[in-house]
Amino acid sequence: MGPSVVATDLTFRYFAASRPVFSAFRVNIPGGSRCAILGPAGAGKTTLLEILSGAAASHYKTAIADGRVTIGDKTHIPIPHEVLFPRVGLVLQDPSVQISGIRHTVRSEIEFTLENLGMGKDVRAAKVARILERFSLTHLADRHPYRLSGGEMQRVALASIVVAEPDLLLLDEPANALDERSRNELAGILRSISPATTIVFTDYTPEFALETADRFVLLDNSTTRFEGTRDEFLTALSTFSALLPTEGIV
Amino acid sequence: MWTTIRRQFDKEVEGAGLPFVAFCIALNLTSGQLAAALKIPLYLDSIGTVLTAVLCGPWSAIVAGSLSNILAAALGNPAMMFFIPVVAVIGAFSGLLARKGWFRSWYLVVPGGILQGLVAAVVSAPIAAFVFGGVMLSGTDVLVLYFRSVGNTLLESVFYQGISSDPVDKTVTYIIVYMLCRNLPLRLLQRFNGGNNVLTPAMLRSIHGS
Amino acid sequence: MAHSINDKLSILIFFLSIALAGPAEAALISVIVLLITRALAPPFRPLAQASRRRFLPVFLSLVLLACLMTIVNGLLLQEGEVFTVAGLSLYEGGIRFGVKTGARLLLIATSLLVFFGSVTIPHLASSLQHAGLPTQIVMTVLLTVYFLETIPERITRIFSAQEARGAPVRSRVDRRVRSFLSILAPLILSGIVESIERGTALTLRGYRAGTRLEFEGGGESRLSGVGKLFIVLSFFVFILAWVLP
Structure with missing residues (x-):
């Protein structure tokens, strides 16, 4: 079972920002769940993922952070001090930024992650071959990572994180900007990941989340407006029409 | 010694630094071409180096300058290889000025640029004289010829040519970098090791007070 | 040979x-x-x-x-x-x-x-990495190649936007300097934003100073x-x- 994620009394304020992103914020994500964090733009979704992955630590010198974040059995006070990769993996919203730009094939792009982790050549090759297969990327293995469609590039970005086998996988608006087919492929890939990995992803519309998630969190203005199961979310959905585009679902 | 330098470099480029240094090198290689395309009579090919010096630090600026010239040579301009000492000195000098706070106000930026131009002229003169015999196949050759024809030695002539063009070029470069850094959003500025090279005490006070 | x-x-x-x-x-x-x-x-x-x-x-x-x-x-x-x-x-x-x-x-x-x-x-x-050049420098060179490939495209994009607004390309020096700056400023700003994102993305993939890089077709x-x-x-x-x- 993947690790649970608990944040309590979380306060976070960027350098020179007029107001904090979070103040006295709390969230509880059960281990092994597929949790969707929904909310309108500016609700704090990306910042939450950055805090959980440790990427927010690069702001640490100047940001104001307080509270505690517990991932599995490890508590970080106030927030993780450094990037927690490979235990926690974050897939950024824009796959073209996540792709390193220094590799010429999809294969070696994914392998780059494992080189950073200091793995040997044979182990790397085996792991990369397996992930290419799982993500239906084998036929693209020798293509240049920047000469792919949006959906394919998204899969490469995802594969380059999942190949490190994180316990907690975070995805920032993965379904955003994908066409119908690529979204279905992505949903299939997320379903294929075992419950030994907890998955948390963000979105500003509920459709993709309703296909893939079993746990729902609704953020608005940096506070949790809703936290619960899929059924509870569906029951309450009609009351969220001010925050989420719910036409055609409710 | 190498380990110390490497550690200094790593510290300067912590976080956003490494891709930024790379971007600045690419900027060096293109801003000069852009200036030439717009027929601006200045080199303006060290904006990236000075920007690195201010936002990261002197060691990364030395790296940025040197790599810029090596890559320029690799991309078809072998003469640039000889001027690596000049760009390294530009990087180090502007990095040190930035640390001393010379990029916090315009009335220090202008004399800083002039000083930088003089330093660059001193370092490049012997290279231009002894490697190139004072001929660079550019408009400034006329000046060198003039200075030589009125009785100066080769080295003197190249140096006079240098101090007649470098201070202007470097002052404009410094002003451009200063204006860019001043207009940078604070949330971006604070991601760099050298953010404090630009922030004035008054600005810091107003941020912490808010 | x-x-x-x-x-x-x-x-x-x-x-x-x-x-x-x-x-x-x-x-x-x-x-x-x-x-x-x-x-x-x-x-x-x-x-x-x-x-x-x-x-x-x-x-x-x-x-x-x-x-x-x-x-x-x-x-x-x-x-x-x-x-x-x-x-x-x-x-x-x-x-x-x-x-x-x-x-x-x-x-x-x-x-x-x-x-x-x-x-x-x-x-x-x-x-050069084999010869002992620090990998940070090698990484910088590789990222520079990436930026070099993308900068002309960015300049064209900014340039065409400027010309559409009537930026003076063939006129007096001060106006040309101004149009130089009007290309340079957005170019550098976008470069800084992208550098920050790329820096974060690299650490999110486990890159650390000193990571030894492998090369396609190297050896x-x-x-x-x-x-x-x-x-x-x-x-x-x-x-x-x-x-x-």
């Missing part, structure tokens, strides 16, 4: 040592040898179409530069006998100095041109017997130049 990049590097060092320590005649002969090698030996042929196209104009401008250096020094360096060519009074000492510096420059520049034309930058970076960086021979020859050139008057 000389397929590995280190072999090419040792041959480059050999020619540079001739340029620095050898006489003008040797330098000029070396330039011709280099031109023949470039034309006939496959490992020294230019890899990219662009470097093939650029070679001749750059080489010819270097020859022109060397000729100009000779004439200028002949006119201005007033040493030795005077002789008149096409109405110009040239001094023998000046011509000698001009030929020497010109030939030296021509050899250094040509060998660099041939060397850089026959290797790719990532390949060079890989070889042919050993120094063969030929390479070693050229290193020895380079030392020999310096010793010869020192011993001979």
Whole structure:
């Protein structure tokens, strides 16, 4: 079972920002769940993922952070001090930024992650071959990572994180900007990941989340407006029409 | 010694630094071409180096300058290889000025640029004289010829040519970098090791007070 | 022979040592040898179409530069006998100095041109990493190549936006400087934003200062017997130049 994620009394304020992103914020994500964090733009979704992955630590010198974040059995006070990769993996919203730009094939792009982790050549090759297969990327293995469609590039970005086998996988608006087919492929890939990995992803519309998630969190203005199961979310959905585009679902 | 330098470099480029240094090198290689395309009579090919010096630090600026010239040579301009000492000195000098706070106000930026131009002229003169015999196949050759024809030695002539063009070029470069850094959003500025090279005490006070 | 990049590097060092320590005649002969090698030996042929196209104009401008250096020094360096060519009074000492510096420059520049034309930058970076160059520097070079590939496209995008708004491209200097800045400022701002994102993305994939990088198609960086021979020859050139008057 993947690790649970608990944040309590979380306060976070960027350098020179007029107001904090979070103040006295709390969230509880059960281990092994597929949790969707929904909310309108500016609700704090990306910042939450950055805090959980440790990427927010690069702001640490100047940001104001307080509270505690517990991932599995490890508590970080106030927030993780450094990037927690490979235990926690974050897939950024824009796959073209996540792709390193220094590799010429999809294969070696994914392998780059494992080189950073200091793995040997044979182990790397085996792991990369397996992930290419799982993500239906084998036929693209020798293509240049920047000469792919949006959906394919998204899969490469995802594969380059999942190949490190994180316990907690975070995805920032993965379904955003994908066409119908690529979204279905992505949903299939997320379903294929075992419950030994907890998955948390963000979105500003509920459709993709309703296909893939079993746990729902609704953020608005940096506070949790809703936290619960899929059924509870569906029951309450009609009351969220001010925050989420719910036409055609409710 | 190498380990110390490497550690200094790593510290300067912590976080956003490494891709930024790379971007600045690419900027060096293109801003000069852009200036030439717009027929601006200045080199303006060290904006990236000075920007690195201010936002990261002197060691990364030395790296940025040197790599810029090596890559320029690799991309078809072998003469640039000889001027690596000049760009390294530009990087180090502007990095040190930035640390001393010379990029916090315009009335220090202008004399800083002039000083930088003089330093660059001193370092490049012997290279231009002894490697190139004072001929660079550019408009400034006329000046060198003039200075030589009125009785100066080769080295003197190249140096006079240098101090007649470098201070202007470097002052404009410094002003451009200063204006860019001043207009940078604070949330971006604070991601760099050298953010404090630009922030004035008054600005810091107003941020912490808010 | 000389397929590995280190072999090419040792041959480059050999020619540079001739340029620095050898006489003008040797330098000029070396330039011709280099031109023949470039034309006939496959490992020294230019890899990219662009470097093939650029070679001749750059080489010819270097020859022109060397000729100009000779004439200028002949006119201005007033040493030795005077002789008149096409109405110009040239001094023998000046011509000698001009030929020497010109030939030296021509050899250094040509060998660099041939060397850089026959290797790719990532390949060079890989070889230098093997030779002990810090991986941070190698990483910087590779990222620079990425940015270099994308910057022209960004400039075109900004440029066309500027022209649509009527930015003056062919007018007075101050307006041209202004349009230079109106391209540069958004270019640098986007570069800074992207650098920050890329820096974060790299750490999110486990990159740390000192991570050793692997290279696609790397591994042919050993120094063969030929390479070693050229290193020895380079030392020999310096010793010869020192011993001979």
